[in-house]
Every structure is written in structure tokens, then in C-alpha cells.
Amino acid sequence: MSIFVDENTTVIVQGLTGGQGRFHGLRNKAYGTKVVAGVTPGKGGQDVEGIPVFDTVAEAVAATGANASFVSVPPKMAGAAILEAAAAGIPFIVCITEGIPAHDEARVYNTLVEQYPSTRLLGPNCPGIISPGKTNIGITAGEIALPGGPVGIVSRSGTLTYQALYELKQMGVGVTTCVGIGGDPVPGTNFVDCLAAFQDDPDTKAIIMMGEIGGSEEEKAAEFIKANVTKPVVAYIAGVTAPEGKKMGHAGAIVSGNSGTAQAKMAALSAAGVHVVNNPTEAGEKMAEIVKGL
Amino acid sequence: MDLYEYQGKQYFARFGIPVSPGGIADTVEQAVAEAEKAGYPVVVKAQVQVGGRGKAGGVKLATNEAEVREHAGNILGLDIKGHVVHRLWIEHASDIAKEYYASFTLDRGAKQYLGMVSAQGGVEIETVAEENPEALARIYIDPAIGFTEAQARQLVEDAGLDAEARDGAIGILLNLYRAYVEGDADLVEINPLILTPDGRVHALDAKVTLDDNASFRHPEWDDFRDIDEFDERERLARSKGLQYVGLDGYVGVIANGAGLAMSTCDVVNQVGGSPANFLDIGGGANAEVMANALEVITSDTNVRSILINIFGGITRGEEVANGIKAALGRIDISIPMVIRLDGTNAEEGREILATVTSDKVLSLPTMLDAARKAVELANAKN
Numbered sequence: 001m002s003i004f005v006d007e008n009t010t011v012i013v014q015g016l017t018g019g020q021g022r023f024h025g026l027r028n029k030a031y032g033t034k035v036v037a038g039v040t041p042g043k044g045g046q047d048v049e050g051i052p053v054f055d056t057v058a059e060a061v062a063a064t065g066a067n068a069s070f071v072s073v074p075p076k077m078a079g080a081a082i083l084e085a086a087a088a089g090i091p092f093i094v095c096i097t098e099g100i101p102a103h104d105e106a107r108v109y110n111t112l113v114e115q116y117p118s119t120r121l122l123g124p125n126c127p128g129i130i131s132p133g134k135t136n137i138g139i140t141a142g143e144i145a146l147p148g149g150p151v152g153i154v155s156r157s158g159t160l161t162y163q164a165l166y167e168l169k170q171m172g173v174g175v176t177t178c179v180g181i182g183g184d185p186v187p188g189t190n191f192v193d194c195l196a197a198f199q200d201d202p203d204t205k206a207i208i209m210m211g212e213i214g215g216s217e218e219e220k221a222a223e224f225i226k227a228n229v230t231k232p233v234v235a236y237i238a239g240v241t242a243p244e245g246k247k248m249g250h251a252g253a254i255v256s257g258n259s260g261t262a263q264a265k266m267a268a269l270s271a272a273g274v275h276v277v278n279n280p281t282e283a284g285e286k287m288a289e290i291v292k293g294l
Numbered sequence: 295m296d297l298y299e300y301q302g303k304q305y306f307a308r309f310g311i312p313v314s315p316g317g318i319a320d321t322v323e324q325a326v327a328e329a330e331k332a333g334y335p336v337v338v339k340a341q342v343q344v345g346g347r348g349k350a351g352g353v354k355l356a357t358n359e360a361e362v363r364e365h366a367g368n369i370l371g372l373d374i375k376g377h378v379v380h381r382l383w384i385e386h387a388s389d390i391a392k393e394y395y396a397s398f399t400l401d402r403g404a405k406q407y408l409g410m411v412s413a414q415g416g417v418e419i420e421t422v423a424e425e426n427p428e429a430l431a432r433i434y435i436d437p438a439i440g441f442t443e444a445q446a447r448q449l450v451e452d453a454g455l456d457a458e459a460r461d462g463a464i465g466i467l468l469n470l471y472r473a474y475v476e477g478d479a480d481l482v483e484i485n486p487l488i489l490t491p492d493g494r495v496h497a498l499d500a501k502v503t504l505d506d507n508a509s510f511r512h513p514e515w516d517d518f519r520d521i522d523e524f525d526e527r528e529r530l531a532r533s534k535g536l537q538y539v540g541l542d543g544y545v546g547v548i549a550n551g552a553g554l555a556m557s558t559c560d561v562v563n564q565v566g567g568s569p570a571n572f573l574d575i576g577g578g579a580n581a582e583v584m585a586n587a588l589e590v591i592t593s594d595t596n597v598r599s600i601l602i603n604i605f606g607g608i609t610r611g612e613e614v615a616n617g618i619k620a621a622l623g624r625i626d627i628s629i630p631m632v633i634r635l636d637g638t639n640a641e642e643g644r645e646i647l648a649t650v651t652s653d654k655v656l657s658l659p660t661m662l663d664a665a666r667k668a669v670e671l672a673n674a675k676n
Contacts, residue, residue, distance in 0.1 A: 101508035106437035157553020249552025
């Protein structure tokens, strides 16, 4: 099994007629993802290589019954696009857009919680989600992931996610689902959401978690793991050498005073019984060793 | 983007928050002129983006022209924790009856805004929070709803502000919230927020961090762009559109993706070296971007070796390798370089890199080995 998505997930791409949306939407379709429609206001009636385009998400849902959306629109419009998808009844929204203003994100997050509690947002500023061999929504290169399990991956960073997928593939270890939760300060889906889903997924036997400096989501994950996760977890945290007060590429990757340091996160995870490793390669090696012993 | 105090006060004034009259001065003569305008006594304040200015001698009271000349002369050029003072803010000195604290920021854990007020201002608020947490009144604000006058009243009452300061403080809090949300700030902080003996409340300092992601809807922010604060390397990187953070070490780092770039710095550290920088060239790795990155890295005279760490995802290994090859053809680099290329079509990429490798340009397949080699080369050069 996989978490959040599977081979039956039907996807619309908001922004399919744009450069990024077209490129990744078509790649996702070529991978086998059921991409059933695109949405671009004012371009309803057109098509992108046979994928019909609608003016609104509501029209696309009415025509196709889609149950997921891939939002690939510029930062100015991304907040509204997410809320439009939620209002149209889409239960799972992936937003890859980088550079959304923090206040827009905070408003969208809380609006979803209050008005659309059954909608899950993944991202923004994330690589998306892939269940190898079943579906790929987002910008992950599908060919670097081996299908089948037994490992689940959750990560705040795109390239570190790819690194983890690739390391596991080199060692012949498959993945049930790989979720990129993104590097922004207010992610729609957090580590705990993914850990809970992996814990409940019978096909996932072990979990890799890739964190980074900033915020306290890794510490919350540590508490959750201690209380609720019986499967082995391997964790890597990037940013040991990051200076205080500087945003390290991601809007959310910042050490503020003494809070959000890699050291504190690693200590919390170690105390929760997680296998904490020093670099992404070790994460793959450690996981391969764990899988062998399962 | 962090604002200087004087910029923060200009920003606050736009939202109707009372601040002291004053002006900026880059020379002693300007300082004297601004002091005349503001009216004695004045405070001469160093404009640097670092805390502890007062203790470092960067804030002085002057009651006449001679004192302004003396203090301005001493403070201009002063090094405060590595920040050299190039600009002063001269403002009319306020009589202070009480010092308070007020701020708004995002609580990432709660995913809501956090408003804080304290009757114990003028000191490091982290100290108050630690030693006397009940002295710091807090309120959570739902971003989808907003901040109400009733909440503002609750905050000042919970903080125990003096009765005569309450109405003024409530008005300032409502405006400060607007400055936070409508102004697209990550942080707005007034410390101290003062009560004068004649019962007025106003902002004596201003700390503002603006959200760079929102700059598209704030053309007025151009007034605040003052890249003097960046170090030379960060300024060059910024002009080339690269995500760069300067560090203190000697191994130059280039990687694709923020997480991988951070991780590369960590691995350099793990094998006993010290990274000179964080540099994320983003998803692609074409010749143009790579050449720009190498130019920025080599402008740093501390750099003794370069580690390029690229993971090919959608951008394939051979495209990356061709980009690196072309970049090497465009600029002349005397510093030894180690390239680690992995991911999609890594083998094909490494074959291309093999055509440019030499005793100066090496290609190693794993992150750890590449980092070890880069550190070894840097140490050999020392």
C-alpha cells in the first residue's frame, strides 16, 4: 500500500498550460499518473497533448471526478489556487510553488483547517509525492525510485529526498511512498502527519525522515515517534554548520537564537530511539541494513 | 530583509506608529545638522543590524554640538561585533517614565500569529521570557480572522501596563499588527515602547524583518534596499541571482538544492574541514549558472579548494557534466576542484567529466569521498 495517494488517484494540474505545469504534468502522466485535466482561467476548452483544460477547478472536477490537484502556479496566485481546489472538493492538494508570502501561507493553512478540514495540503515549496510504480505527483524524477517497499520516506528537502530514493535503489531497497513536505515555515502536511500514516500502512516496515534546521517540527516528530511509532526510523538533519539568523535557501530553514538548531533536533530524535545518521548516504546504508534484518 | 532602526522607524511611521523625530547622518557634519533639527538633547545611535549596540558604545546622549561631534566621531567607523558603523540615527532624546515591549511574529509550531507585550521592556526579551515568563503576556491570533481591539486590550491588561499607558498602547498594537500583516513583515518588534512623564506612548526602537517572498507587492521596499550590510561575497552572489550564505571556512561549496547544499557543508565539517559558504544553484546546472557560481566562490580569498556536489534528478548527469565542462572553459580557476556527480545518468556524466579532469579537477562518486578529497587538497595548499 501507499499513503495519501495510490494508482487510482486522479489528478488535475492547476497551471497545466504554464511552462513548469506543462513540463511536470506531462512527465507525471508519462510515469503513469492518471492526469485527467488541467485548469487555467481563460483557457477552458483547449488541451495539452490531449489533456483537457478547464477554466475552473469546479468544472474540471465535475467533468472528470478528479480527487487530487497538482498546483503549479506563480506565488501571487498560489494561495487562491489552493483554496479554489479545496472549495471544489478536492481532498488532496500538492503545491510545488516556491516563494509564496508567509502571511498568505498562514491564512491559507488556517482557512483549510477551519473550512475544509478533510482537505490535505502537501507543500507549498515541496517536490510532491511519489508512490513508485503507482503514481507521481510533483517534480521528482520517477526513475530514481524503486517500487515495492518496505520503506516510507518523509523529507523537508527535495534534493535530499532524491538522494535518499537513489541510495535505496542502488541497494535494491524499494519505497512505498516518498513524501516531500517542503521547506516553508507553514507546511500543509508535517512530519507527524506522515509518520502516523506510515505507522498505519501495513506495507511500510521502516521510515526515513529527512529534516533540516528551523522550527520545531522535528522535535514534535520525536515526541510522536516515542509515543506512537513502533517501526524503525532513520533520521538525517541538514544544517549542522548553518549560522544563526540566515535563511539557508529554504524560507523555513533558519536558526533563530538557540531554537531550531540541527543539534537539538538530532538529540531529540536520538532520545526517542531514532537511528540518527550524519549524512544522506549513511541514511541509505543504515536503512538497507535495517531492511535486511526485517 | 532586516531593516535598520531608522528604516524601521520610517516603516512604523507609515502605519501611524509614533516615533521620535530625527534624521540619518553619514558624517559628523550631517550629525550636527540633524541634531539642530531634532533639538537638544539628542541621542546618537549607531545603525547596525546587531544587538548590544548600547553596551558596545554605539548609543550616546548629547546635550550640545560639541558632544554630538565627539560621539558621532567615535561611533562612525566603530566595529560592533563585526559590523562597522557607516550611518547614524540622530533623534530628539525622550524623557522616559516606563519601558515596555511589544511584538508580533509567526509561531511556526502553532501555525498562528503570536502577539507579545511586557511591562518589562528595554532589556533582552529572551531574558524576560526565561527568568520571568509570567511578565510576558502572549496572545495567539488566527491569521484567517485577524487581531481585534478586544484582544489588544486583553494583552495590555495581562501584561500589566500602567493605566495611563493603556489606551496609547492599544492604538499602537492595532497599528503594529497592520504593519505586520499588511506590511508583509516576518517580525515587528518595539523594544522599548515607552511611556513619557507627560503620558504619551511611543516607539523608541524598531526591529522589522520583511518577508522577501512578498516583495512583488511592495515596490516601496526598494527604498530599504541597502546592500552595504551584506558581505562582499553575498553582494556578488545576489547580483547574479544565486542563493548564497557566506561562512568562515576555506572549502568553497556548490550544490543543487538547499537541503543538499546544507548537507554538503555539514559533510565538509564532518571530515574535518570547514565550509567557506552555502551556495544553492537550484534545479538545473547549466554552464551559465555554474560559471557564475564559480566566479562567486573564487572571489573569496579564503577558499583553498572547491567542492561541487550535484545530484541529477530531472536534469540528467550528462547535461550537468556538460554545464560544468563549459563553465570550466569560460573561466580560469587555479584552485583545486572536486566534483561529485550522482543520480540520473551519473555514469554518462562522469565519462564527460573524465575529459576535463586533471590534477586540479577531480571527480569522485560519493559525497564523503569527495568532501575528504576537497579538504585534503585545501590543507595541502595551506
